[in-house]
Amino acid sequence: VYGLGAIATDDAAVGRIYEAKGRPSDNPLILHVADGEAGLKRFAAEGAVSEDAMKLAKRFWPGPLSLCVKSNKKELGGRRAVAGLDTVVLR
Numbered sequence: 001v002y003g004l005g006a007i008a009t010d011d012a013a014v015g016r017i018y019e020a021k022g023r024p025s026d027n028p029l030i031l032h033v034a035d036g037e038a039g040l041k042r043f044a045a046e047g048a049v050s051e052d053a054m055k056l057a058k059r060f061w062p063g064p065l066s067l068c069v070k071s072n073k074k075e076l077g078g079r080r081a082v083a084g085l086d087t088v089v090l091r
Contacts, residue, residue: 028083036061
């Protein structure tokens with residue numbers, strides 16, 4: 001198991017991850033965040049994270065829990081990391 005990291009809002013850096021992994025550009029990346037609550041507030045659309053989802057994040061992050069939520073268009077709209085989708089997966 002290995003991991004490659006880049007700033008999710010840096011399309012050039014994200015593009016290099018797709019290239020290095022041979023990953024199709026329509027297959028979005030999972031965004032790993034250092035602070036779950038701050039990551040959800042920054043990258044999830046307003047109102048996209050339920051109270052129960054926030055409780056799960058607080059309980060299981062850092063860890064293997066992934067949450068798929070509607071993305072914050074101001075941060076991620078059109079970004080390569082989400083492959084043009086309106087959702088984002090955070091871990």
